[in-house]
Amino acid sequence: MTQTRGWRLVLAPRDAPQSVRRFAKRARRHRLLAALPWLVALGVAALLGGAAAIVYLTPALGVERIEVSGVSVLDPDAVRRAAAVPGGAPLARLDLGAVGQRVRQLKPVRTATVSVRYPHTLAIAVRERTAVAVVPKVGGYTLLDAEGVAFLPVEASPPGLPVIRVARPEPGDATTAGALSVLAELPPAVRAQMVALVAESPTRIRLELTDGRLVVWGDATQNAAKIRVLQLTKIEPGHTLDVSAPRVVLEK
Incomplete structure (x- = not known):
């Protein structure tokens, strides 16, 4: 074999x-x-x-510094606390979108951009809201932006900011939106005479001027025509001018 x-x-x-x-x-x-x-x-x-x-x-490339930029009314430490990023957290594992979302929960923050800079820095660039008016509240005022967000309490009204009286200022509120729409149309000469813009509802807006003068505005439509009536009419101290139907007034 x-x-x-x-x-x-x-x-x-x-x-x-x-x-x-x-x-x-x-x-x-x-x-x-x-x-x-x-x-x-x-x-x-x-x-x-x-x-x-x-x-x-490992924390070898972890967070050692959180740099905050773009803040003026906010304390940078408040932004760091809102970011809620622990020291030493690996930069590569951070959910930057979630960090930005937490920072945007701060009312004065309009936008927040979060990025990393190796080896140890987390950078948060903040864009704060811009106040266009103040709303009176107990003990002071609250700053209001053009979107209707009441975002920061202050003790005194900052110079140059008009006063808006509205019951519940917030984005999406029709009364707040109407008041801001009228305010945006008012020329500087009218603003200079205004003590407050009062909005009780979307159709019940009025201007309180110096010397006890009152302008009944109505709703936030035909603003240009209403302003023209106001500019052409002299209001005596303590008197009221109704411009809610401006075409009627102009045709007289």
Whole structure:
């Protein structure tokens, strides 16, 4: 019976013929060259895995500073507290959108852009709301922006900001929107005489002027015509002018 003998490559003994030793050496070199790409790939994978672990799982590239820019009425520390990012948190793992959303919960913040600067800085660029008026409240005033957001309490009305009296100022409120629409149309000469703009409802808006004068405005439509009537009419102290139907007044 014939037996098939299995051959495998082994190191040639020192007393083996020179040709056998050369053959074994070439075979070893061939195997090493064939394995080299795999060894390199394993090495690269190990390096990448180590680097990823350092970036994502350790504080080596973690938060050490939170830089806040663009604030004037807000304290930068208030922004940092709202961001709620713990020291040492890996920068690569931060949900920047969620951080920005938390900062935007602060009423004076209109927009917030969050970015990272390696190796250790989280940057928060804030754009604050701009006040266009103040709303009286118990003990002072609240700043109001053009969107109807009452965003910051103050003790005294800042110079140059008109007073709007509205029951519940907020975005989407029709009364607030009507008052702001009228305010935006008023020329500087009229604003200079105005003590307050009062809005009891979207159709019941009035201007309280100096010397006890009153202008019944009505709703926030036909503002240009109403302003023209107001500019053409002299109101005596303590008297009332109704411009809610401006065409009627102009046709007289």
